[in-house]
Structure formats: structure tokens, C-alpha cells
Amino acid sequence: MAEIVLKDIHKYYGTQHVLKGVSFEIYEDTVTGLIGKNGAGKTTLFKIISGAEGFEKGELMMARGRRVGVLDQIPEYAPGTTVYKVLDSAFSEVYELRDKLRELSQKMAVDNSPQVMKQYGEILQEYEARGGYTIETSIRKVCNGLGIDKEMQERKFSDLSGGEKTRVNLARIILADADILLLDEPTNHLDINAVEWLEEYLASFGGTVIVISHDRYFLDRITERIIEIEDGQAYTYEGNYSKYALLKEQRKIEQLKHYEQEQKKIKQLEAAVKRMHDWARRADNPKLHKRAFSMEKRLERMQKNATPRPRTERKLSKAFRTDDFTGTEVLSIKGIKKSFEGRVILDDINLLVRNGDRVALLGNNGAGKTTLLKIILGYLAPDAGMVKTGPSVKTAYLPQVVEFKEPELTILETIQRELKIDEGSARNLLAGFKFTGEDVFKAVGKLSGGEKSRLKLCLLMQKG
Incomplete structure (x- = not known):
């Protein structure tokens, strides 16, 4: 049975025609991957399905009575709200049922009519089905899976990093026991253990899931259907991501x-x-x-009515600008220690990176990976130890969440100002990073997360 049906959906942002007649069906108890290049309209579709945004033309139908949980933007909470209170807010409807049960219990003390008894029984059944008696157990289970420890639960939500807020928000949505989950890049900011837990959770989830992700391995393990948004239209492929890649290649050949x-x-x-x-x-x-x-x-x-010629996907065609580098030692870290409010994050970290090395930092959320990077960059001072870089080493940093100082500038203006180059050179450079045509006139503050990262990478690779 189809739970969500979209027919000929059209969406404009100003003069930009983002969705050009999108049609597809999402069936009950399935996990569907929604993919497409940055800025294709995936998040816009989520907002339309959830009711957060309208559309100019078309039809959207959803099964009645379905509760929808959406992971996209981080909600705002009252100052001083702790992480635990955010998680507990997932049960607001369950608490309303509990209050009704108390009211009816008091009413039955003076009125034991069949109507009141029946109403009490119906609400009690829903309260039990929604997990009213297992709230603490549910919170503990999800927190263990997503790495939200007791200390983090006691912190103020406003003090968390962007990645930590996303993780808590994901936990809240899972706890809300929705019938339909719309997850926009859910694996961002999750460590390996949390990703594996999420995969197991979605495999056993008794509802419908639509997930936006650029993680092909994650999509391979959880999806049974892929919908690709390309040139404002939707193309459906049965199977996981690997099957999609084969089917798409066959479609292009045909x-x-x-x-x-x-x-x-x-x-x-x-x-x-x-x-x-x-x-x-x-x-x-x-x-x-x-x-x-x-x-x-x-x-x-x-x-x-002719069949259009299939397009060859443009690939990133630029490389890092390099300067002559002499020497063997690029980075030396000795005895680094760092604590925050009495909590030891890094304890006696030692590392030697030589010319040509490729190093990956792995660890659970909160293990100190980003802290170590910031110490290497000089953004944070260690409590003890030293960091030494080679005399001709230049560093470039791509953060988890990319922001620009002047979000009102266009992509083209940002590149010209940062790199001091003319419009022709800027356009040629941007084309190598898949920013072409009218795209270069988008304001950087309006870009999707992926587009911001791609633009930031473009700047980093040219500065050398």
C-alpha cells in the first residue's frame, strides 16, 4: 500500500524551477534512498512531504493518521533546556495520554458508567502501545546506541556543537515513535558504532523511511529502493545503491x-x-x-519529443595547488594533553607525520578528534605538550559545518574576493567544481551543506 504519493510536483524559488513534475510513490514499511547532486531539490522534497513548504503545481497524498518525524533543521529550545529534556520532549503526546488517564481515573471514582470505562480502556491501550510504561528504558537504549552518555544528557542543548545537536535531534525523532521517518544525512556526525546501531535500528523499524544520504555504503545496507532527483525529475530504481548504479548505467546505454x-x-x-x-x-x-x-x-x-542525449557526469577536475616542499617531517606532536572543565579529552598524544603520509583520525563521538585538529591548527592551546610543523608546511582545514563570513555574496563574488581573480578565471575554476551557468549567482548563504563544502574545498585547494 502506498503511504506517500507525489504526482507532477512543481516547485519554484523565484525564477529557478527546482522540481519539474516530480512523481513517485513510497510504499508502507519500506526504506527508500533519495539521492541526487547537491542542490538537486532533495531537502526541498522533504519539506514538501512534511508540510513545511508548499508547491506551485501537482498533488501530494499521504495515508491518514500517520505521524511523521523529520531530521533536517535543528529546532530551537528555551534557554537552559538540557539534552535530557530535549529527548524527553519526544514523549509529549504520551504524557498527554497519561494526564487523560489520571483525569478519567478520578472521574471513575464517582462515575463508573460504561462510556467512561470504555474511554479509559481505549486511552490505556494507546498509552501502552506508545511506550508509556517504558519511557526511561527507551531513552537509555537510544542514548546508548547513539553515544549520548549521562554527562551529555545533563548539558545544555545550546552548548552543544552542531554535530552533537544533530545527533540529539536524531535520537529525539527515533524516540517519538513516528510511522514515517524523513532522515536528511543521518550519518553525518555519527561515529562508526553509532552508524552501525542506526543501520540495525532501521532494519527492524516497523514503519516507512525515506533517507537522503551521500554515503553509498550506508544506502547499500539499508535501502530496498532508490529514487534519484535529476534535472528536476524523479527516477525510481528497485534495489539498493549498488543495484541502482548498475540499472542507471543500463538506462543510459538504452x-x-x-x-x-x-x-x-x-x-x-x-x-x-x-x-x-x-x-x-x-x-x-x-x-x-x-x-x-x-x-x-x-x-x-x-x-x-526526441529522447535527450544522456549526459556524462562532470567530475571534479581540479587538484590541490602545490608548492615545493623540502624535508621529511611534516608534523610532530609530543605529549599533548587537553581537558575541559575537569574532563580529560586528550592524554599524552604523540604522533609523527612524514612527507607523503595519509592519516585518518578515528574514534567515538567526543573522543577528541576535532579538538586535536584545532590544537594542530593553533585554534586551541594544549594544557601540555607541543606541536611542531615543518618550516614550509601550509595547512588547510575543512570543518564539519561550513559557514562564510559574507553569506549574502554570490558564489562568483566569493571566489573573486578570496582569490583576487577576474570573472573569467573564476568561472573556469568553478566549472571544475561543478558550479556552472546560473549556479554561480547563488548566494553562498543559501547553498546546501554539500554545496558549501564543495565551495570551501575549491578555495582551500587554490590557496596552497
């Missing part, structure tokens, strides 16, 4: 075959029209001209 066949017929018809007009002029025969005009109309219809 599309190219149809395109070549149609172009061959179009060229044959063009030549036939030209010959017919030539014969008509030589013979001064109006009937031949009439036949030629009829053929031209047929040609116009063929050209209008």
Missing part, C-alpha cells in the same frame, strides 16, 4: 541507443523534406510543397 536511432530518423526526414521541396520547386507543383510542409510538421514533432 537512452543513448534510442537517441542515436531517433537522430538517424530525424536526419533522414530532414533530407527527405529538402528533396521534396527541391522537386516541388523544379516541377512547380503545389501538391509536392504541401506534402513537404506536412513532413516538416512531423519533423517538428519528432524533434520536440
